Amino acid sequence: MPTSLLQRRFGLPALSALCISAALLAACNGSDDSASTGAGSTSATAAATALAVVKPVMDCAQLASVDLTDIGGAGSTITSAAVTTTTINGNTISMCAVKGTLAPSNTFEVALPVSSWTQRFAELGCGGLCGNLSDPTRQSAFSFTYNCPLVQQGGFVTAATDMGHSGNGTAWTTNEQQQADFAYRGQHITTLAAKKLIKAYYGQAQKYSYFVGCSDGGREALMAAQRYPNDYNGIVAGAPAAHFQIQNSVFHGWSVVSNSTTGNSSGNSVLYADKIAVLHRAVLAACGDTPDGLISDPRACSFDPASIACATGALDTSACLTPAEVAAAGKIYGGPLDATTRERMQIGRPLPGSEGNWVGVEVPSTSTSTGAPVAVSSGVFSYNIVTGAYNLIFTGSPTMPTIDNFGYTDASFYSTYLAPNHPLYDATNPDLSAFQKAGGKLILWHGWADQHISPRYTIAYYEAMQNTMGQSTVDGFTRMYLVPGVGHCGGGEGLANIDLVSQITGWVEQSNAPDSVMSYRTDTAGNVTASRPVYPYPAVAQYKGSGDWHDGANYTSGAPLYNVRTPAWAGAMFYTPYTPKQQGVATPL
Incomplete structure (x- = not known):
C-alpha cells in the first residue's frame, strides 16, 4: 500500500x-x-x-x-x-x-x-x-x-x-x-x-x-x-x-461504504472536499458555542445534514447537499445498526465539527471529480480487508470478510471475528x-x-x-x-x-x-x-x-x-474486565 x-x-x-x-x-x-x-x-x-x-x-x-x-x-x-x-x-x-x-x-x-x-x-x-x-x-x-x-x-x-x-x-x-x-x-x-x-x-x-x-x-x-x-x-x-480491532474493521470500513455511490468498493465517492467545506460551515454555524465558533461538546449538537439539502430541482448545488450527499453524511456520522436487533454496531463515529478533518480520510482529497474511487478514503483498512493481508491480526486465519461483504449490520461479527484476538490486541x-x-x-x-x-x-x-x-x-x-x-x-x-x-x-x-x-x-x-x-x-x-x-x-x-x-452497543462486551492473552516468548516482568 x-x-x-x-x-x-x-x-x-x-x-x-x-x-x-x-x-x-x-x-x-x-x-x-x-x-x-x-x-x-x-x-x-x-x-x-x-x-x-x-x-x-x-x-x-x-x-x-x-x-x-x-x-x-x-x-x-x-x-x-x-x-x-x-x-x-x-x-x-x-x-x-x-x-x-x-x-x-x-x-x-x-x-x-x-x-x-x-x-x-x-x-x-x-x-x-x-x-x-x-x-x-x-x-x-x-x-x-x-x-x-x-x-x-x-x-x-x-x-x-x-x-x-x-x-x-x-x-x-x-x-x-x-x-x-x-x-x-x-x-x-x-x-x-x-x-x-x-x-x-x-x-x-x-x-x-x-x-x-x-x-x-x-x-x-x-x-x-x-x-x-x-x-x-x-x-x-x-x-x-x-x-484496535473495531477501529481497523467496522469503523474504517463504514467510512468507505457509506461514502460510496454503490455502497461497496466498486463505487465512486459521493462526498468530496468541496461539499465537506459546505457541511462543516453549516455545522459550526448551527452548533458552535465558543467565541471562535468551535463546538465545546459535539454530542450536544443535533445537526441534521438534511437542513442544508438542496431545493428540489436546484440547478446550482455548490452551496447545498444533494440527496445522495445528505445520505452519505448521515451514514458517516451515524454508523450502522444490527439488521435484526437494531442495536448500534459502533458507539463512536466522526463527530459534528470534525468535518474539516475528513478530507483524505472519510472523503477524497480532491474536489468533485467524476470517477474518483471510494478506496482513496479507506486508508489501511480497505487494503487489509480487500487483500486479506492483515487478516491474521483479527482471526488468525485468512477468512476475514472483504469490504464488500463485511458484517456491518450483524452484531455476531464481534463474537465470530473479533473476540478471539480481543484479549491480545x-x-x-x-x-x-x-x-x-x-x-x-x-x-x-x-x-x-x-x-x-x-x-x-x-x-x-x-x-x-x-x-x-x-x-x-x-x-x-x-x-x-x-x-x-x-x-x-x-x-x-x-x-x-x-x-x-x-x-x-x-x-x-x-x-x-x-x-x-x-x-x-x-x-x-x-x-x-x-x-x-x-x-x-x-x-x-x-x-x-x-x-x-x-x-x-x-x-x-x-x-x-x-x-x-x-x-x-454491540461491542460493549469488550469494555469489561478480561484476562490478557499472551503468546510467543515469555515476557520479563
Whole structure:
C-alpha cells in the first residue's frame, strides 16, 4: 500500500512523531503566567524541574557491552553506543545514543543525556502499525519544542522501538511472536532495556518513569497500564486506538461504504472536499458555542445534514447537499445498526465539527471529480480487508470478510471475528486497580474533531473504568481532557498545543492533581495567538463574557453540556474486565 495512505490513516511515518508527541507537546508549556497556564501549572512545572542533574559514571561507548539477553532473550544485542548532539529550540544537547535489537526483531534506540539528566525516563509510543523507529535523540521531532524546560534542557532519557517489525509489509502478521511484540511486548522489553542502560550509565536507577503516546501509541500507553502496572509512574494516552480491532474493521470500513455511490468498493465517492467545506460551515454555524465558533461538546449538537439539502430541482448545488450527499453524511456520522436487533454496531463515529478533518480520510482529497474511487478514503483498512493481508491480526486465519461483504449490520461479527484476538490486541480492560495501587497516574486526552478515532470510544473506556472501579477511585488517579476543534493527535481548527506532560510529572512527583490545563494556538513562527483552558471531563471552558476572548484568562469552568452515559452497543462486551492473552516468548516482568 502506498505510504501516503498509511500516513493519512495512521500517521506512518510522517505523523508518527506527532502521534507520539502531541502529548509530549503537552509537556512543553513553560509559561510563568499563572493566569494563563491554568491552576497548578506553574507550581507543577517548578517543582518538577527541582530534581538534581545526575552525570554518567562511564563512557557512552561502554554501554555497547551491556548484556540484554535477560530481557529480550538469546540474540538480543546492542549494535552501537555513541555520543551525538541534537538541537532543541536553540539548545544543543549531547546524547548517548544506544541502538540495538531485542530478540527476535525489536529494533530499539535509547537516548541518554550526557550532562543534563534529571532522573526521569520517558518511553515514546509509535503510531499506526508501527514498523518504524523514530529517533529519540531528535527530540524536536517529538514536538519537544513548546517552551518545555525539562525537554529543552535535555532532562529525560527517552526510548523508542519499532515493536518487532520493520516497514509497512505484512510478513509480521503471520508470525506469532511478532504479533505479540506489536500487541504488547515490544514497548515493555524496550522499557526494561532502557532502565538497565540507565542504571549502567548513571550508576543509579531513574527516579520516575513515564509513557507518552498517541493513536496506536495511546493504545500502547493503556496496554502498559493494564499489563505492566509497575513499568511507569505516569502515563499520557492520547486519542488511543484502544479497541484496535473495531477501529481497523467496522469503523474504517463504514467510512468507505457509506461514502460510496454503490455502497461497496466498486463505487465512486459521493462526498468530496468541496461539499465537506459546505457541511462543516453549516455545522459550526448551527452548533458552535465558543467565541471562535468551535463546538465545546459535539454530542450536544443535533445537526441534521438534511437542513442544508438542496431545493428540489436546484440547478446550482455548490452551496447545498444533494440527496445522495445528505445520505452519505448521515451514514458517516451515524454508523450502522444490527439488521435484526437494531442495536448500534459502533458507539463512536466522526463527530459534528470534525468535518474539516475528513478530507483524505472519510472523503477524497480532491474536489468533485467524476470517477474518483471510494478506496482513496479507506486508508489501511480497505487494503487489509480487500487483500486479506492483515487478516491474521483479527482471526488468525485468512477468512476475514472483504469490504464488500463485511458484517456491518450483524452484531455476531464481534463474537465470530473479533473476540478471539480481543484479549491480545485491544487495550480496553477497564480494571486498572493494579496500576492504581502501584501509585500510577493516568491522563487521557482526545481531540473532539478527531477524524481517525472517535473520542466517544475514549469516553466509553473512561466510563467503563468508573463502572468497574468506582468514580471516586478513578478520580484519584485519572484525568481526561477533550479538546474542542482538535483533530487526530493534533491539528484542526482548535487550540492543539496543550500542557499535559508537565501535568503528569507534577502529579506524580509533587501530588499536584491536574485541574485546568491551558491550550494554545500558535502561528507559523511559533507565536501564541490564542489560549483557552481545558477542564477535566465533563466540564467545559466557558467565556466569562468580557475581555479578549483570545486570552485564556477570560474563561472559567462551565457545567457539562451533555450528561447522557454511553448507550448500549454491540461491542460493549469488550469494555469489561478480561484476562490478557499472551503468546510467543515469555515476557520479563
